[in-house]
Amino acid sequence: MDAPATTAELRPAQSSGVRHWKLWFALLGGAIAWAGHLLLAYAMAEFGCVAGLGHRHVLGVTVISWMLLVVSALFTAMAAAALLVSYGIREKSSVGAPDPDDRSTREFVARFGLIVNALFLFVVLAQSVPVFFYWGRC
Amino acid sequence: MATTAAPTTTRLLDQPVPQITAHRVDPEPRGWRSWVTTTDHKRIGIMYLVTTFVFFILGGVEALLIRAQLGTAENTLLSPETYNQLFTLHGTTMVFLFVVPIMAGFGNYFIPLMIGARDMSFPKLNALSYWLLLAGGIVFYASLFWTPAEAGWTMYTPLSSRAYSESGGVDAWIFLIHLTGISSLVGAVNFYATIANMRAPGMGWGRLPLFGWTILIYAVLLILALPVIAGGVTLLLTDRHFGTHFYDAANGGDPLLWQHLFWFFGHPEVYIIFLPATGIVSMIVSGFAKRIAGYSLIATAVVITGFISFGLWVHHMYTTGLPELSMHFFAAASLMIAIASGVQIFAWIASLWGSRAPLTTPLLYVLGFVFIFVIGGMTGVMVAIVPFDWQVHDTYFLVAHFHYVLIGGAVFPILGGMYFWLPKFTGRMLNERWGKWSFWLSFVGFNATFFPMHIMGFMGMPRRVYTYPEVLGIGWMNMLSTIGAFVLAAGFLVFVVDFCVSFFRGPRAGKDPWGADSLEWTLPSPLPTYGFYTLPIVRSRHPAWTAKSDAPVDPAILRAVEGMRGQPVTWRGVFITEALTGRPQGVCWLPASSWHPIIISGALTIGSIAALMKTHLVSLFCMIPIVISLYIWLRPDAKVIKLLRETDITEKTGLPVFTTGTKSITWWATVGLVTVLATTAATFLYAYFYIRLYSEQWPQGGIAKPRLMWSAIAYGLLALAAAPQFWASRTWRHGQRHRPMRIALGLAAGLAMAFVVMQIVHLLRLGFPPQANAYASAFYLNTGMMLLYALTAAACNVTVLVHDLRASDDPPEARTLHLQVVGMISYFVAVMAVIIFATLYVSPYVI
Numbered sequence: 001m002d003a004p005a006t007t008a009e010l011r012p013a014q015s016s017g018v019r020h021w022k023l024w025f026a027l028l029g030g031a032i033a034w035a036g037h038l039l040l041a042y043a044m045a046e047f048g049c050v051a052g053l054g055h056r057h058v059l060g061v062t063v064i065s066w067m068l069l070v071v072s073a074l075f076t077a078m079a080a081a082a083l084l085v086s087y088g089i090r091e092k093s094s095v096g097a098p099d100p101d102d103r104s105t106r107e108f109v110a111r112f113g114l115i116v117n118a119l120f121l122f123v124v125l126a127q128s129v130p131v132f133f134y135w136g137r138c
Numbered sequence: 139m140a141t142t143a144a145p146t147t148t149r150l151l152d153q154p155v156p157q158i159t160a161h162r163v164d165p166e167p168r169g170w171r172s173w174v175t176t177t178d179h180k181r182i183g184i185m186y187l188v189t190t191f192v193f194f195i196l197g198g199v200e201a202l203l204i205r206a207q208l209g210t211a212e213n214t215l216l217s218p219e220t221y222n223q224l225f226t227l228h229g230t231t232m233v234f235l236f237v238v239p240i241m242a243g244f245g246n247y248f249i250p251l252m253i254g255a256r257d258m259s260f261p262k263l264n265a266l267s268y269w270l271l272l273a274g275g276i277v278f279y280a281s282l283f284w285t286p287a288e289a290g291w292t293m294y295t296p297l298s299s300r301a302y303s304e305s306g307g308v309d310a311w312i313f314l315i316h317l318t319g320i321s322s323l324v325g326a327v328n329f330y331a332t333i334a335n336m337r338a339p340g341m342g343w344g345r346l347p348l349f350g351w352t353i354l355i356y357a358v359l360l361i362l363a364l365p366v367i368a369g370g371v372t373l374l375l376t377d378r379h380f381g382t383h384f385y386d387a388a389n390g391g392d393p394l395l396w397q398h399l400f401w402f403f404g405h406p407e408v409y410i411i412f413l414p415a416t417g418i419v420s421m422i423v424s425g426f427a428k429r430i431a432g433y434s435l436i437a438t439a440v441v442i443t444g445f446i447s448f449g450l451w452v453h454h455m456y457t458t459g460l461p462e463l464s465m466h467f468f469a470a471a472s473l474m475i476a477i478a479s480g481v482q483i484f485a486w487i488a489s490l491w492g493s494r495a496p497l498t499t500p501l502l503y504v505l506g507f508v509f510i511f512v513i514g515g516m517t518g519v520m521v522a523i524v525p526f527d528w529q530v531h532d533t534y535f536l537v538a539h540f541h542y543v544l545i546g547g548a549v550f551p552i553l554g555g556m557y558f559w560l561p562k563f564t565g566r567m568l569n570e571r572w573g574k575w576s577f578w579l580s581f582v583g584f585n586a587t588f589f590p591m592h593i594m595g596f597m598g599m600p601r602r603v604y605t606y607p608e609v610l611g612i613g614w615m616n617m618l619s620t621i622g623a624f625v626l627a628a629g630f631l632v633f634v635v636d637f638c639v640s641f642f643r644g645p646r647a648g649k650d651p652w653g654a655d656s657l658e659w660t661l662p663s664p665l666p667t668y669g670f671y672t673l674p675i676v677r678s679r680h681p682a683w684t685a686k687s688d689a690p691v692d693p694a695i696l697r698a699v700e701g702m703r704g705q706p707v708t709w710r711g712v713f714i715t716e717a718l719t720g721r722p723q724g725v726c727w728l729p730a731s732s733w734h735p736i737i738i739s740g741a742l743t744i745g746s747i748a749a750l751m752k753t754h755l756v757s758l759f760c761m762i763p764i765v766i767s768l769y770i771w772l773r774p775d776a777k778v779i780k781l782l783r784e785t786d787i788t789e790k791t792g793l794p795v796f797t798t799g800t801k802s803i804t805w806w807a808t809v810g811l812v813t814v815l816a817t818t819a820a821t822f823l824y825a826y827f828y829i830r831l832y833s834e835q836w837p838q839g840g841i842a843k844p845r846l847m848w849s850a851i852a853y854g855l856l857a858l859a860a861a862p863q864f865w866a867s868r869t870w871r872h873g874q875r876h877r878p879m880r881i882a883l884g885l886a887a888g889l890a891m892a893f894v895v896m897q898i899v900h901l902l903r904l905g906f907p908p909q910a911n912a913y914a915s916a917f918y919l920n921t922g923m924m925l926l927y928a929l930t931a932a933a934c935n936v937t938v939l940v941h942d943l944r945a946s947d948d949p950p951e952a953r954t955l956h957l958q959v960v961g962m963i964s965y966f967v968a969v970m971a972v973i974i975f976a977t978l979y980v981s982p983y984v985i
Contacts, residue, residue: 045461046460046464047831068463101719104342105718116442119474119477123470127467130470134462134463138461
C-alpha cells in the first residue's frame with residue numbers, strides 16, 4: 001500500500017472526493033436545523049400570540065399553528081437531509097485517504113456527524129409536538 | 139504514501155535533553171516579578187487555581203453564615219439586609235469567581251500539555267485574562283466597604299434599578315461582569331485557537347483528549363453567551379446612570395427583557411460549568427479504568443449539550459406570563475438535553491464496569507459526582523415540565539436542584555481533578571487516607587445539606603427569605619441542612635490541610651503515578667519550564683501508552699519535529715497544525731514575559747473602584763497607562779520580526795514562520811472577535827425588537843418615524859467601505875503593489891469616517907434625547923454601536939496603512955495577514971450597516 005516518499009514537504013490532507021460544503025452540512029446541518037426551528041418557533045409563538053394571530057383561525061386551526069407546522073416540516077426535512085448526507089459521507093470515509101491519520105480523522109468526523117444529526121432530528125421532532133396540543137389557542 | 143519504516147518517534151524521544159539555558163528573546167525576570175509578568179501557561183494556570191480557591195473559601199464562608207441564620211426558625215443572627223447581601227455575594231462569587239474561572243485554570247495548565255503544545259496560542263492575552271479575573275474580584279469585593287449588592291446574583295430588574303438599589307453595590311456587580319466577562323472572552327478565544335490550531339502532529343479530532351473537547355465547547359459557549367450578558371448589564375448601567383429606559387416599564391421599557399438576556403447567558407453558563415467538569419471526569423475514568431467506552435458518543439454528547447444549552451433559557455421564565463405554546467418548545471428542548479447528559483453517564487459506567495479500577499480518592503469523587511449529578515439531572519427534568527415548575531418555582535426545591543447540579547456536577551469533579559492532577563503540579567502525592575476522609579465528609583455533608591431542601595420546597599419554603607415561622611414545621615430539616623453544611627465545609631477543609639501538608643511532605647509522584655493515558659503524563663512531575671523538549675507525535679487516542687511507538691512516521695513530520703527540538707532553547711516556538719487533521723503547516727513564535735497585562739488590569743481595577751467612589755477624574759487618569767500599554771503591546775516588535783526573518787527554522791522543519799489565512803492563529807482569533815461583535819449586535823437588536831413587540835405605538839411617545847434619505851446615504855457609505863477593502867486585498871494578492879493598496883485602505887477608512895460624521899450630525903438634529911423613552915434609548919443604543927463599529931473599522935484600516943508606510947520591509951505574508959484581519963472586520967461592519975439601517979429606519983414603516 002505504501003508508495004515511497006518523493007518529497008519531504010508536508011502535504012495537505014488528501015481529498016476523499018467529498019465536496020467541502022457537504023462536509024460542513026454533514027457536520028452542522030442538524031444543529032442549524034434545530035437552532036433555526038427553535039428560534040423561529042419561539043419568535044412566531046411569542047410575537048404572533050402578542051400580535052393576536054392566536055385568535056385567527058383557518059380550518060379551525062390558528063394561523064400560528066399553521067405557520068409552526070410549515071416551519072417544523074421544513075426544519076425536520078433539513079435535519080433529515082443532513083443525516084442522509086452524513087450517512088453518505090460515512091460510507092465514503094475510508095476511501096481515498098491512504099494516510100492512517102487522515103483516515104481515522106475522517107472516519108471520526110463522519111461518525112460524529114451521523115450521531116449529531118440523528119439526535120438533532122429527534123429533538124426537532126420533539127419540539128414540534130407541542131403544536132399539536134395548541135391547535136386552537138396560544 | 140510518504141511513510142518509511144526507518145525513522146520512529148522512539149529515536150527522538152530517547153535523545154538526551156540538553157541543559158536549557160535560554161528560552162526567551164528577552165532576559166527572564168526573577169523572583170516575584172517572574173510571577174506577575176509571566177506568560178507561561180502553567181504558572182497562569184496555578185494562579186487561576188489559587189485565586190479561584192480563595193474566592194471559593196470566601197463564598198463558602200458566606201454560605202455558612204446563611205445556613206447559620208436559617209438553622210432555626212425566626213432567627214435574628216443576621217438582619218434581612220445583611221442576609222440579602224450575603225446570598226448575593228455567595229451566588230456571584232461561586233458562579234463568576236470560582237466555578238467558571240477554575241475551569242480556565244485547569245484548561246490553562248493542562249490543555250497545552252494534553253495537545254502537545256508548548257503554550258497557549260496567545261500567552262500575553264492569557265496573562266491578561268487572569269489579571270482581569272482578579273481585577274473583577276477585587277472591584278466586586280471592594281463594595282464590602284460601602285454597601286454590597288442585595289438584589290441576588292441574577293440582579294433582576296426593577297429590583298436592581300436605581301429606584302430600589304441606590305447603593306453602588308449593583309454597580310460593583312456590573313463592573314465584575316464586565317471585567318470577568320472580558321477575561322473569559324479573551325480566555326475563550328485563546329482556548330479555541332489553541333485547540334483548533336496547535337495540536338500535536340497526528341492529533342486529529344478523533345484523538346483529542348475528552349477534556350480538550352469539553353474546553354473547546356466551553357470556549358465556544360463563552361464566546362456566544364457572554365456578549366449577551368455584557369450587553370444586558372450595559373443597558374442596566376445606562377438605565378441606572380444615564381437615564382435610559384430599557385427595563386423601565388413606566389417609560390416603554392420591559393423588566394422581562396433583562397430576564398431574557400440574563401438567562402440566554404445564564405443557562406448556557408450552567409453547561410459552561412458542567413461540561414469541563416465532565417471532561418475532568420472522563421480523564422479520571424480513562425486513567426483508572428484504562429479505557430474509555432464510547433469516546434465518539436461522549437464527544438458528540440458534549441457538542442450536542444453545548445448547542446442545546448442555548449435553547450433552554452425560557453425554562454427559567456415559566457412563571458412570567460409567556461404564551462404557553464412558546465414555553466412548551468423550551469420544555470421539549472429541556473427534556474432532550476437529558477439524553478445527551480445521560481449518554482455520558484452511561485459511557486462512564488460502561489468504562490468502569492468490570493475494569494477493576496482501584497477505588498482511590500479521585501475515583502471516589504467521580505462516583506460521588508455520578509450519584510449526585512443523576513439526582514440533580516432528574517430534578518432538572520422535573521422542573522423542565524411547565525406545570526411542575528409552576529408549583530416549585532422560587533422555592534427551596536430549586537435551591538436543592540441547582541446545588542445538586544453545580545456542586546455535584548462541578549465541585550466534586552474539581553476536587554477529584556485536584557487529587558488526580560496535583561502530583562503533576564507539585565511532584566508530590568496527596569495523602570489517600572485524608573483524601574477519603576475529605577470525600578466522605580463532603581459526600582455525607584452535601585446530601586445532608588441539600589436533600590432536605592427538596593422537601594422544604596414542596597412544603598412551601600420560598601428561596602431568598604432570611605427566616606421562616608416556626609409553625610411551618612420545617613425547623614428540624616433546616617437544622618439538619620445547617621449541620622450538613624458544616625460537615626461539608628469540614629470535608630473541604632480536610633482537602634486544604636491535606637494539600638498544604640502534602641505540598642511539603644508528600645511522597646514523590648514520578649511521571650505517571652496513575653498509569654494514565656494523556657500526554658501530560660509523559661512529562662516529569664513537576665513540569666520543566668519549557669514543557670515538551672521534543673514535541674510529541676500522536677499515534678493513538680492514548681498517546682502516553684503509545685508514546686514510544688515503532689510505527690512508521692511520515693518523514694516530513696519527523697523532520698519538522700526534529701527541527702523544533704531547539705525551540706525552547708533559543709526562542710519558544712510551536713507548531714501550527716491543520717484544524718481537521720492535526721498536520722503541521724507552520725511554526726508559531728511565542729512571546730516572552732510582559733508587564734502589560736498586569737498594568738492594564740491594575741489600571742482598570744483602580745479606575746473601576748474610583749468610578750464606584752464617584753472620583754471620575756481618577757478613572758479618567760487610569761486610561762493613560764492602559765492606552766500606553768496597549769500601544770506598546772500592539773506595536774509590531776522589530777526585534778522579533780528580525781529574529782524570525784533570520785531564523786533557520788524553515789530550513790530545519792520545512793515549515794514557514796509567517797503564515798496567513800486558516801494557517802494563522804491570528805486569523806482564527808479574529809473569527810472569534812467578529813463572533814463576539816456579532817453576538818453583541820444581536821443582543822442590542824433583540825432589545826430593540828423586544829421593546830417594539832410590547833409597544834402599542836411605535837415609535838413611542840409621539841416621536842416621528844425616522845427620515846430615510848440622510849441616513850440611507852450615511853449607511854450606504856459605510857456599507858460601500860467594504861468595496862475598497864476588497865480591492866486592497868485583491869491588489870495585494872495579485873502583485874503585492876503598495877500604492878493601490880494604500881489608496882484603497884485610505885478610501886475605506888475615509889468612507890467609514892464619513893459615516894461617523896454624518897451620523898453625529900444626524901443625532902444632533904434628531905430632536906429627542908436617549909432619555910425620552912425606551913424607543914429613543916434603543917435607537918441611540920444601536921446607532922452608538924454602529925458608530926463604534928465604524929470607528930473600529932476605520933482605525934484598523936488606518937493602522938494597516940500607517941504600518942505599511944513605516945515598515946514596508948515586513949515580509950509580504952505579514953501584510954497579507956493584516957489585510958485579511960482588517961477585511962474580516964470591515965466586511966462584518968458592512969453587513970451590520972445594512973441590518974441596522976433596515977432595523978432603525980425601514981422597520982418602523984413596515985412593522
